[in-house]
Amino acid sequence: MSESPDTKTTFTSPIRAPSSVPVDDAVIPFEVNALDLRGRLTRMGPTLDEILHKHDYPPAVGKLLGEAIVLTTLLGSSLKFEGRFILQTQSDGPVSFLIVDFQAPDRLRAYARYDQRRLHEAKDSGALLGKGHLAMTIDQGPDMSRYQGLVALDGGGLEEAAHEYFLRSEQIPTRVRIAVGEEFRSGEGGKHRWRAGGILMQFLPKAPERARQPDLHPGDAPEGHVPHTVTEDDAWVEGQSLISTVEDVELIDPDLSGERLLYRLFHERGVRVFKPLPLQARCSCSRDAVSAMLKSFAPGDRADMVKDGKVVVTCEFCSSVYEFTPEQAGVENAT
Numbered sequence: 001m002s003e004s005p006d007t008k009t010t011f012t013s014p015i016r017a018p019s020s021v022p023v024d025d026a027v028i029p030f031e032v033n034a035l036d037l038r039g040r041l042t043r044m045g046p047t048l049d050e051i052l053h054k055h056d057y058p059p060a061v062g063k064l065l066g067e068a069i070v071l072t073t074l075l076g077s078s079l080k081f082e083g084r085f086i087l088q089t090q091s092d093g094p095v096s097f098l099i100v101d102f103q104a105p106d107r108l109r110a111y112a113r114y115d116q117r118r119l120h121e122a123k124d125s126g127a128l129l130g131k132g133h134l135a136m137t138i139d140q141g142p143d144m145s146r147y148q149g150l151v152a153l154d155g156g157g158l159e160e161a162a163h164e165y166f167l168r169s170e171q172i173p174t175r176v177r178i179a180v181g182e183e184f185r186s187g188e189g190g191k192h193r194w195r196a197g198g199i200l201m202q203f204l205p206k207a208p209e210r211a212r213q214p215d216l217h218p219g220d221a222p223e224g225h226v227p228h229t230v231t232e233d234d235a236w237v238e239g240q241s242l243i244s245t246v247e248d249v250e251l252i253d254p255d256l257s258g259e260r261l262l263y264r265l266f267h268e269r270g271v272r273v274f275k276p277l278p279l280q281a282r283c284s285c286s287r288d289a290v291s292a293m294l295k296s297f298a299p300g301d302r303a304d305m306v307k308d309g310k311v312v313v314t315c316e317f318c319s320s321v322y323e324f325t326p327e328q329a330g331v332e333n334a335t
């Protein structure tokens with residue numbers, strides 16, 4: 001998840017002005033060599049809108065799922081092979097389950113489960129999730145081992161969970177910013193559109209001792225033990241202070257290009273951008289796949305699915321509806 005982007009473009013001129021043309025639905029890998037920083041910037045417009053509008057989510061749920069989608073693109077876009085990155089949460093808040101499925105190189109799908117009656121309890125994303133865990137799974141096909149990373153959700157949001165994950169599991173100094181918003185344009189009958197943006201930045205110096213981070217807890221050190229204090233590297237301190245200046249509105253601004261935003265942040269140190277990786281909303285469900293799934297069920301379960309003389313299966317990811325006759329669904333003794 002931390003490797004350098006392998007999509008170096010070979011522009012004839014390595015130094016150029018940042019493009020002012022906004023590119024939506026793409027991830028831009030970047031690096032700031034002077035500070036040993038590498039990162040990725042995501043901007044999302046129509047693709048996010050398409051995924052969220054397939055479901056009739058209340059705004060708070062749409063926003064939270066949008067945040068999970070942005071985080072997934074920031075993490076999953078580093079996959080170098082054909083593979084899958086799946087982000088899931090399971091927790092006790094009003095939004096009990098989220099899943100975002102990213103299939104390399106560019107396919108995204110997602111859905112959320114929530115309890116409408118409990119939504120008013122939560123004031124922010126952390127409270128919507130509640131307590132539980134966030135799991136990240138990398139699946140690179142049947143011949144490769146699956147990787148799963150787990151991090152506790154403890155009332156904080158997804159940014160916080162990502163920081164915790166990188167601190168504990170990968171031990172790479174990492175900062176993540178995510179913003180999701182709704183854009184209202186007059187003249188479209190009050191229709192709103194979802195937009196989102198995010199940035200992930202990691203400190204990857206050649207000398208590993210420069211990447212040391214302060215411990216979160218002193219642990220079970222004996223009494224009288226003086227904890228050694230770790231001073232963060234100056235370059236990382238500077239990187240964090242730069243990324244902390246990014247405003248949510250800059251992350252989602254449809255008129256501000258991703259390149260201009262990166263330039264705004266890092267122009268004093270020089271920032272190098274790589275070829276953007278496009279994203280699209282595309283589900284992998286199909287009638288054949290649903291039919292195969294039905295045939296894998298026990299005969300009794302299949303029979304229980306017959307309602308009004310047919311078997312109807314709705315894809316949770318994209319809301320596509322597949323209808324079968326009982327015979328097509330493999331129900332025996334169908335009448």
Ligand SMILES: [Zn+2]
Nearest residue numbers: 283285315318
């Ligand atoms: Zn589907």
